[in-house]
Amino acid sequence: MNILYLHGFRSSPQSMKARLMAAHFAATSHRFVCPQLPASPAAAMALACEFIEDRGDAARDWALIGSSLGGYYATWLAERYGCRAALLNPAVLPADDLAxxxxxxxMYHSSEPFEWRAEHLQExxxxxxxxxTQPERYFLLAATGDEVLDWRQMRDHYPGARQHIIEGSDHAIGEFAAYVVTVANFCVEAIR
Structure with missing residues (x-):
């Protein structure tokens, strides 16, 4: 199984959640990929599509993990390719949130500058x-204490999906180490 991790806005492969997932999958036979995504959503999705289309059958051989804005991206990719997606405090209306x-x-994990442009909102x-569609392909991990995004929007946007709502916590899911195995297991389960 190939796992593609999609980080959030201003984030990177150096985020706590990405590093924890990378460490987990490094001890398995599964391939974990977490590229630095460009600021442009269209360019980010072109890069993600390139990863998926270059290796294996998308629905059978790929699973996605998306955090925050990466969760929004993972939803689009899951619908496009029919693969599984684990969503960690995903953005539901990012054009509104990021306007x-x-x-x-x-960037959060470096001093590298980038420009967020008005045209990115349309993207x-x-x-x-x-x-x-097919809510069984989705796993939502959402925190009621998310200070950035509304967990109720997340819950309501993924009806019928497997959902775990954390009471409290925060946008980063500070205790994410406790959920790594749950997220990883969802990614590698066979779709029934």
Whole structure:
């Protein structure tokens, strides 16, 4: 199984959750990939599609893990390719959430600058999935204490999906180490 991890806005493969998942899968026979995503949502999805299409049958050989904005991306990819997606505090309406961020920023895990442009908001809207299909392909891990995104939007956007709602916590899911095995097991389960 190939696992593609998609990080969030301003994040990177150096995020705590990405590093924990990479360490877990390093001890298995599964291939874990976590690229640095470009700021442009269209470019980020082109890169993700390239990974998926270059190796194996998408629905059978790939699973996705998406955190925050990466969860929004993972939903689009899961619908496109029919693969599984574990979503960690996923963004549901990121064009709204990120409208006020147009301008220059730096990455969280480095001082590398990047520009979030107004046209990126339209690129996000172009990736919008109004309703998921085959909810059994999805696992939602959402925290009621998320200070960035509304966990109720997440819960309601993934009806019928396997869901674990954490009471409290935060957007980063600070205790994510306790959920690594659950997320990993979902990714490698056979789809019934």
């Amino acid at each position: 006020g961020y147009v301008g220059e920023h730096t 996000l809207l172009d990736l919008r999935i109004e309703h998921i």
